[in-house]
Amino acid sequence: MEIVVGLNLTSIKPRVWDASDFTYHLPKVNAVMVSYAQFHESPTRRERAMTKGLHESLDIPKRVKIYLDNGAFRFSRAGGEVPRDTYKEFVKEAKPDWHVIPQDYIPTPHMSDEEQIECLQQTMDVNKQFNYDGFVPILHVSRYLDNYIQLFNADEKLQNKTSIAIGGIVPNLLRAPKAMSGQKILEKVYKIRETFVDKKLHLFGVGGTSTLHVAALLGMDSVDSVGWRTRAARGLIQMPGIGDRSIADLGNWKVREPNTQEMKLLEKCQCPACKKNGIDGLRKNRTVGFCNRATHNLWTLLEENRLIQEHLDADTYVDWYKDHLYNTIYRPLIDQLVKKHLEHK
Numbered sequence: 618m619e620i621v622v623g624l625n626l627t628s629i630k631p632r633v634w635d636a637s638d639f640t641y642h643l644p645k646v647n648a649v650m651v652s653y654a655q656f657h658e659s660p661t662r663r664e665r666a667m668t669k670g671l672h673e674s675l676d677i678p679k680r681v682k683i684y685l686d687n688g689a690f691r692f693s694r695a696g697g698e699v700p701r702d703t704y705k706e707f708v709k710e711a712k713p714d715w716h717v718i719p720q721d722y723i724p725t726p727h728m729s730d731e732e733q734i735e736c737l738q739q740t741m742d743v744n745k746q747f748n749y750d751g752f753v754p755i756l757h758v759s760r761y762l763d764n765y766i767q768l769f770n771a772d773e774k775l776q777n778k779t780s781i782a783i784g785g786i787v788p789n790l791l792r793a794p795k796a797m798s799g800q801k802i803l804e805k806v807y808k809i810r811e812t813f814v815d816k817k818l819h820l821f822g823v824g825g826t827s828t829l830h831v832a833a834l835l836g837m838d839s840v841d842s843v844g845w846r847t848r849a850a851r852g853l854i855q856m857p858g859i860g861d862r863s864i865a866d867l868g869n870w871k872v873r874e875p876n877t878q879e880m881k882l883l884e885k886c887q888c889p890a891c892k893k894n895g896i897d898g899l900r901k902n903r904t905v906g907f908c909n910r911a912t913h914n915l916w917t918l919l920e921e922n923r924l925i926q927e928h929l930d931a932d933t934y935v936d937w938y939k940d941h942l943y944n945t946i947y948r949p950l951i952d953q954l955v956k957k958h959l960e961h962k
């Protein structure tokens with residue numbers, strides 16, 4: 618499973634893909650995701666990306682794939698939509714390696730049935746309108762997912778798409794009011810996997826290490842996460858199998874500090890930031906501390922992904938995860954998925 622590293626273009630550091638930066642370089646970063654909203658907000662940035670291409674304009678090597686998200690969520694918060702023609706023009710000139718349809722309508726759990734159906738119809742309209750070239754269609758995890766699948770299968774051109782992006786899982790997993798139960802969500806995503814066996818499935822917005830397990834067991838091909846950065850900005854670090862710990866006092870996030878045993882683990886951390894700057898580096902404020910924590914978090918995520926893959930490939934996952942993954946609200950879901958995983962073997 619590919620981890621697509623979510624970026625923020627207003628402060629792109631740490632440049633984890635840059636091999637000349639020994640403190641922050643993570644060789645396993647093979648893909649990053651940027652949002653069209655951030656190009657729309659800065660005409661200079663947009664112009665440069667369109668003139669030079671995304672890779673050169675962001676100084677990201679070609680071997681690292683650049684995924685483009687439409688930024689619809691951000692536009693909607695300002696009460697608007699992604700301008701479809703300018704998005705299309707941007708895609709043509711800036712040449713991302715992967716790009717979704719220009720606009721989707723996210724059915725949040727608190728919406729009424731009518732509102733969710735409206736989102737479904739509007740998103741499917743855009744999917745159909747952009748069923749050509751490389752536009753990746755979007756399906757949403759909602760109470761009406763079955764209808765998305767039906768409509769999708771009724772369109773011949775959509776059927777020929779090689780990739781599908783899946784949105785809307787996050788607000789559901791966060792247990793918003795009227796959110797579906799965890800089990801229901803998993804069944805829905807599982808259904809997408811079973812229906813579209815030969816397509817590459819990308820799951821939008823996976824947060825921490827335990828959700829990686831969920832995505833991998835669901836058979837996703839790629840996921841993206843900005844969690845490494847948002848946590849770092851709050852002074853939080855991710856620890857393998859354990860979850861988040863607070864290492865720098867940057868606000869009241871009600872997250873535990875590492876205990877003595879966890880501090881010992883941290884002292885031995887093999888990420889480039891910890892190897893160079895140690896725990897003191899993680900505790901620093903301002904950009905330096907942020908970069909250390911962000912690098913640590915992303916390294917932890919990539920490392921977790923490697924371990925999951927290795928254990929799944931070697932058929933040792935079932936024995937491994939029980940001791941590795943504790944203290945997570947997703948544990949019951951993961952137990953269910955493991956059961957399903959075994960049934961399908």
Ligand SMILES: [Zn+2]
Binds near residue numbers: 892
């Ligand atoms: Zn570290």
